Amino acid sequence: MNAAGTRNLPPPPILPAIVYDELRSYLRESGSTLSASEALIKAVQFWIAKGRADAIPSRxxxxxxxxxxxxxxxxxxxxxxxxxxxxxxxxxxxxxxxxxxxxxxxxxxxxxxxxxxxxxxxxxxxxxxxxxxxxxxxxxxxSVKVPPTAAEAMTIAAKAMSDALSTALTLVAHANDQAQNTLERRLPKYRRAWDQLEDVE
Structure with a gap:
């Protein structure tokens, strides 16, 4: 672990250390949420897909x-x-x-x-x-989708939690409305006349 609390991963053996460090610096400076390894995976996948697309005849x-x-x-x-x-x-x-x-x-x-x-x-x-x-x-x-990165997974989880919270708030608001309606029905102006007669001893 380094001072920032992240693990120092060794560069892949096929990539020179200077290039790997340059990639990490670029990701940090650009504010990317990708790790260097994730960025390399995506870059290689993009390169392969482009090569395959370029090799496909137009007809x-x-x-x-x-x-x-x-x-x-x-x-x-x-x-x-x-x-x-x-x-x-x-x-x-x-x-x-x-x-x-x-x-x-x-x-x-x-x-x-x-x-x-x-x-x-x-x-x-x-x-x-x-x-x-x-x-x-x-x-x-x-063509199966590449599993989401940690940042993408967090975004998906955050959206799911936000949706769940929104649903819960809607249910609470509905329950409050129901409770208010029940209370209003019990107020004097909604009571029947015989309910309001005084008790005779």
Whole structure:
């Protein structure tokens, strides 16, 4: 622990100490709530995402969540034979016609086939075929939100507490109104005439 009460974490081995110190100084000066490690994680994730986005061709076929860039090959096995298709421009072309993956599966094997499970994909620059359902699952896993930082978690918790307090105050105000109405009904001007008669001895 240092004088400020925070732990001194060693810089990551791949980052020179001078750069790590510069990053920590910048975060402190800018008032950022991120730790140096959190800032590095976000920077690397941003860099990877940008690299992937830049590498994606502008043309291709969007299959639900999965983007198949131009040049992607698809295949499906039925009755011991492989049937192939390819992404040309913005279309999935099978037997010279533009189709959807589901239409391809129906043309090859008839109704009742799940194209996600039946179709295998070979992306441009890849050497291994991958099942479409597995590719989609990987994509969904990668798109899961990064857990919030400590500062973000505190902000979320503070908002939840503020909302809970606001609700509690509303309930208290409602209870006070109810109590006031009950009290007013018992005041003399609201009492029935026979309630106000004096007792006769």
């Amino acid at each position: 291709g076929y969007q299959w639900k969540q999965l983007f198949l860039p131009e040049g992607t090959r698809l295949r499906m096995r039925f009755n011991e034979r492989w049937y192939t298709a390819a992404i040309a421009g913005d279309n999935l072309v099978y037997n010279g016609k533009s189709v959807s993956p589901n239409q391809m599966a129906v043309k090859v094997a008839g109704d009742g086939r799940n194209a996600w499970h039946e179709i295998w994909v070979l992306l441009p620059g890849h050497k291994q075929w991958a099942n479409a359902a597995m590719l989609r699952a990987q994509l969904m896993k990668q």
